[in-house]
Amino acid sequence: HPTATTRPWDHAAGVGVVVVGDSISGGHGLTTAEAWPAIVADAQGWSLTNLSCDGAGVAALGDDDDCASDYATIVGRAVDLRPEVVLVQASSNDLGLDTAEVRSATDQVVDEVHRRLPHARLIGLSAIWNQDAPPAQLASISGALRHALAREGGTYVDIGEPLRGHPTWMQSDDVHPTVRGQRAIAAAVTAAFERDHVRF
Incomplete structure (x- = not known):
């Protein structure tokens, strides 16, 4: 985990970006360099630290053999990195949890970023x-993040459904994208940033 001595952008030219996300943004089944955050970071010149964790969500705890934490705890691990930008990816890992619990946990994540960073x-x-069509x-889940950011400060970006209709872009588990799928997500993120005039 990051410590006070691991600050990759202290002397870096690019914007320091931390990603808080799940196994999709972490590139499960692939290398981290093949995950969409690294693809976008390379194109944009970011100095990237990807803290994504398998199984994690705003309320869901990540896998025991990975972070065993929810997003609010992961945000705490970003503090010593002093990022200029924190990207938080809403996650399907929170599916099945009570809607009120997800909203409350989402608010907590946003609060933690504002308070600690x-x-x-x-x-x-x-x-x-x-x-497939999403549940x-x-x-x-995405709406909870959108509302929290609108109320408490931040920018929400809807990247659409870049994998829908493309079964060959999925790994055999039908959950995690292949390299081609990750590239499609990266393209969708980039296009959404341009559409919404998100500049770093």
């Missing part, structure tokens, strides 16, 4: 689903 810009991204609750 007061000078960082917070950008929230909508949740990602596979090649209805996924919109509520």
Whole structure:
């Protein structure tokens, strides 16, 4: 985990960006360099630290063999990195949890970023689903992040459903994208940033 001595952008030219996300933004089954955050970072010249964790969400705890933490705890691990931007990806790992619990946990994540990283810009991204139509609750999970950012400060970006209709872009588990799928997500994130005039 990051410590006070691991600050990769102290002397870096690019904007310091931390990603708080799940196994999709972490590139499960692939290398971290093949995950969409690294693809976008390379294109944009960011100095990136990807703290994404398998199984994690705003309320869901990550896998025991990974971070065993929810997003608020992961935010705490970013503090010593002093990022200029924190990207938070809404997650399907929160599916099945009580809607009120997800809303409360989302508010906590946003509060934690503002409290512990007061000078960082917070950008929230909508949740990602596979090649099929997403379950209805996924919109509520993304909506909780959108509302929290609108109320408490930050920028929300809807990246759409870049994997829908493309089963060959999914790994055999139908949950995690292939390299091609990760590239599609990266393209969707980049296009959404341009559409919404999000500049770092």
